Amino acid sequence: MSTGLISSSPNSPPTARLTSIVSHLSNVRPKVVICRHLGPAMPLLEDRKDIEVVLWPEDRSCERSWLLEQIKGAAGVLVFLSDRVNEELLEAAGPNLRVVSTMSVGYEHIDLPLMAQRKIRVGYTPDVLTEAVADICVMLALMAGRNDGAAYSLVKNGDWAKPKYAWSPFTFCGPQLSVTPSSPTRTVGFLGFGRIAQATLARLIPFGITHCLYTGSPSSRPDTARDAALQATHKLKALERVEADRLARESDILFVLTPGGAETYHLVDAAFLRKMKPMSVLVNTSRGSVVDSDALATALREKWIWGAGLDVVEGEPLISEDHPLVKEPQCVIVPHIGSATFQTRLDMATRAIKNLYGGLFGEEMPAELGKQ
Amino acid sequence: MSTGLISSSPNSPPTARLTSIVSHLSNVRPKVVICRHLGPAMPLLEDRKDIEVVLWPEDRSCERSWLLEQIKGAAGVLVFLSDRVNEELLEAAGPNLRVVSTMSVGYEHIDLPLMAQRKIRVGYTPDVLTEAVADICVMLALMAGRNDGAAYSLVKNGDWAKPKYAWSPFTFCGPQLSVTPSSPTRTVGFLGFGRIAQATLARLIPFGITHCLYTGSPSSRPDTARDAALQATHKLKALERVEADRLARESDILFVLTPGGAETYHLVDAAFLRKMKPMSVLVNTSRGSVVDSDALATALREKWIWGAGLDVVEGEPLISEDHPLVKEPQCVIVPHIGSATFQTRLDMATRAIKNLYGGLFGEEMPAELGKQ
Numbered sequence: 051m052s053t054g055l056i057s058s059s060p061n062s063p064p065t066a067r068l069t070s071i072v073s074h075l076s077n078v079r080p081k082v083v084i085c086r087h088l089g090p091a092m093p094l095l096e097d098r099k100d101i102e103v104v105l106w107p108e109d110r111s112c113e114r115s116w117l118l119e120q121i122k123g124a125a126g127v128l129v130f131l132s133d134r135v136n137e138e139l140l141e142a143a144g145p146n147l148r149v150v151s152t153m154s155v156g157y158e159h160i161d162l163p164l165m166a167q168r169k170i171r172v173g174y175t176p177d178v179l180t181e182a183v184a185d186i187c188v189m190l191a192l193m194a195g196r197n198d199g200a201a202y203s204l205v206k207n208g209d210w211a212k213p214k215y216a217w218s219p220f221t222f223c224g225p226q227l228s229v230t231p232s233s234p235t236r237t238v239g240f241l242g243f244g245r246i247a248q249a250t251l252a253r254l255i256p257f258g259i260t261h262c263l264y265t266g267s268p269s270s271r272p273d274t275a276r277d278a279a280l281q282a283t284h285k286l287k288a289l290e291r292v293e294a295d296r297l298a299r300e301s302d303i304l305f306v307l308t309p310g311g312a313e314t315y316h317l318v319d320a321a322f323l324r325k326m327k328p329m330s331v332l333v334n335t336s337r338g339s340v341v342d343s344d345a346l347a348t349a350l351r352e353k354w355i356w357g358a359g360l361d362v363v364e365g366e367p368l369i370s371e372d373h374p375l376v377k378e379p380q381c382v383i384v385p386h387i388g389s390a391t392f393q394t395r396l397d398m399a400t401r402a403i404k405n406l407y408g409g410l411f412g413e414e415m416p417a418e419l420g421k422q
Numbered sequence: 423m424s425t426g427l428i429s430s431s432p433n434s435p436p437t438a439r440l441t442s443i444v445s446h447l448s449n450v451r452p453k454v455v456i457c458r459h460l461g462p463a464m465p466l467l468e469d470r471k472d473i474e475v476v477l478w479p480e481d482r483s484c485e486r487s488w489l490l491e492q493i494k495g496a497a498g499v500l501v502f503l504s505d506r507v508n509e510e511l512l513e514a515a516g517p518n519l520r521v522v523s524t525m526s527v528g529y530e531h532i533d534l535p536l537m538a539q540r541k542i543r544v545g546y547t548p549d550v551l552t553e554a555v556a557d558i559c560v561m562l563a564l565m566a567g568r569n570d571g572a573a574y575s576l577v578k579n580g581d582w583a584k585p586k587y588a589w590s591p592f593t594f595c596g597p598q599l600s601v602t603p604s605s606p607t608r609t610v611g612f613l614g615f616g617r618i619a620q621a622t623l624a625r626l627i628p629f630g631i632t633h634c635l636y637t638g639s640p641s642s643r644p645d646t647a648r649d650a651a652l653q654a655t656h657k658l659k660a661l662e663r664v665e666a667d668r669l670a671r672e673s674d675i676l677f678v679l680t681p682g683g684a685e686t687y688h689l690v691d692a693a694f695l696r697k698m699k700p701m702s703v704l705v706n707t708s709r710g711s712v713v714d715s716d717a718l719a720t721a722l723r724e725k726w727i728w729g730a731g732l733d734v735v736e737g738e739p740l741i742s743e744d745h746p747l748v749k750e751p752q753c754v755i756v757p758h759i760g761s762a763t764f765q766t767r768l769d770m771a772t773r774a775i776k777n778l779y780g781g782l783f784g785e786e787m788p789a790e791l792g793k794q
Binding site: 086087088089090109110111130132153178181182184185186188189192193195196197198199201202203204205206207208210211215216217218219220221222223224225226227228229230231232233252253255256257258329366367368369370371372376382383384385387390391392393394395396397398399400 | 458459460461462481482483502504525550553554556557558560561564565567568569570571573574575576577578579580582583587588589590591592593594595596597598599600601602603604605624625627628629630701738739740741742743744748754755756757759762763764765766767768769770771772
């Protein structure tokens with residue numbers, strides 16, 4: 051289906067390129083709306099003389115009314131998770147809009163069928179955050195095992211200096227992530243075994259991890275060749291795809307790395323947690339909805355497991371100081387900062403800008419939805 | 423020199439074994455004093471029928487008066503850093519004492535020349551804590567880079583739910599430990615390059631570390647063969663022994679892993695910190711005295727460096743909530759828990775008990791001071 055307008059046929063590169071050339075010749079630069087300042091990535095936009103940039107000027111999510119006004123006649127828009135891209139926005143934009151670029155891995159805020167119908171290209175930013183999130187997986191596993199919430203608070207509150215804190219041979223002890231001569235095996239488990247899980251596994255190898263178990267998505271088929279290669283690369287005693295039951299029972303450190311949504315809702319519930327080892331540690335850096343918060347709080351309080359490290363919590367960011375997990379000393383929570391490094395956010399912003407240009411000038415987009 | 427008493431000549435195994443046999447035959451079991459409950463290691467003592475165990479019954483350091491009373495006639499004593507082993511203690515013990523075993527790496531509480539003079543053997547517990555401390559080195563490097571003090575406190579205080587915390591593309595960002603395609607090199611630096619440093623380096627390799635610099639002790643000679651082998655094993659672009667000046671200037675992540683004492687006092691001072699990169703992170707897990715706390719607080723406040731992660735602070739444990747480093751948001755401090763894992767402390771306790779038995783029965787001690 052075609053709207054019949056040259057500028058809304060971006061999937062046809064020669065036509066789009068023609069549009070661009072026409073724009074140049076007529077000295078009409080395509081307008082792009084940027085819904086948030088992109089920090090150190092801004093020069094990539096500001097240095098371009100062939101586009102007109104309209105930027106939301108404040109350090110908060112852009113107001114809807116501002117966006118609906120500014121998008122009139124725009125050829126592209128760079129959005130975030132909080133900006134809904136729906137019929138209302140497209141109507142306000144008019145027929146010139148040919149690309150929507152979101153600086154996010156998720157795209158639940160974009161009406162994809164509508165985009166396809168209007169032939170508006172959509173870019174997003176997958177993959178670039180793998181390494182940053184794998185880093186925080188290791189950090190949270192160590193913090194949860196080593197009682198870091200309590201240890202950090204003790205110093206912060208000035209209690210290190212007080213007699214009530216006295217050293218003893220087993221004060222502040224927790225399970226050790228790395229192996230020791232007297233404790234020479236460790237099993238790491240992954241609920242979901244995508245890129246972040248594999249990057250996390252690689253980081254744990256020098257700690258002496260000996261066994262790796264994982265669950266795959268029900269719709270995916272086992273990949274025994276890949277698994278055999280990974281096991282050999284990492285010199286593991288075992289690397290196996292298993293059912294959730296065995297994952298829970300055997301993991302010393304268990305990482306939740308599934309996508310969110312209805313299919314994975316509360317996969318980690320009371321029944322799952324009851325099967326886990328008393329000295330095990332749970333880490334969730336994917337989506338809060340996968341873990342039942344009440345069940346986890348009970349598991350920690352009643353010592354079914356040793357500790358938990360969370361970058362995500364169901365219902366975030368509305369997590370108050372009396373949330374059962376926030377109150378739990380054996381739970382370490384950070385506010386969804388998995389991808390929050392300058393390098394990764396800059397890579398995400400850069401990719402979003404490159405997607406925007408690709409769509410704007412009818413060229414390839416580094417990560418285009420619907421084009422795998 | 424010999425005291426002329428059989429039981430005080432433990433360096434002569436046949437004689438000592440004779441003593442042991444005589445003890446058995448006469449049904450007089452050697453008495454050992456244990457200055458603190460050893461938790462899960464206690465069965466190693468309690469199951470032995472050939473010794474008489476006297477244990478300090480409380481969950482705090484043993485009282486001096488108790489120790490001086492109980493040690494009368496003892497053949498061995500298992501002590502901790504807080505128990506001074508000096509002439510007073512030896513006089514109270516009498517001539518039967520043939521072994522002092524400390525559950526610690528340090529031995530500054532033991533009068534070693536006096537022990538040599540009296541031919542009393544001394545055991546300690548080095549090496550076994552290498553892996554536990556290397557784990558916490560990685561944890562603190564990640565926490566310091568990723569603003570973990572502030573991130574953890576935000577959730578703990580319930581501020582995640584409040585409007586004053588709003589997501590933005592660079593909120594809570596910090597330098598990324600792992601490499602990214604747009605930031606493909608990382609230099610890790612070690613002030614001191616012993617076992618813990620090398621175990622830490624190994625853990626960082628899968629994060630994509632590309633360069634390693636270190637300073638050696640002035641009394642040690644460069645070991646180019648070892649360095650070349652390590653560089654090859656870890657596939658590093660460089661591994662070099664350098665002067666402190668270059669270490670400070672080039673490290674992205676810098677670990678302080680020297681011994682304490684006068685020779686390393688304030689090696690990390692204002693001049694050193696001023697040379698460091700603005701996005702670098704400092705981690706100290708060795709001795710607080712190596713780092714000038716006031717200079718570090720200034721460096722963090724004035725952003726000479728990005729962040730710091732400390733397991734040790736000069737003057738610990740008397741570190742109150744208004745200590746300049748405790749108040750500094752970019753500083754993460756934990757209360758000297760580097761070796762605090764059940765596995766490692768159990769290994770330390772086990773080694774201390776084995777040292778005790780070795781000395782008691784004139785056999786080999788797993789780690790004996792003065793016997794390298």
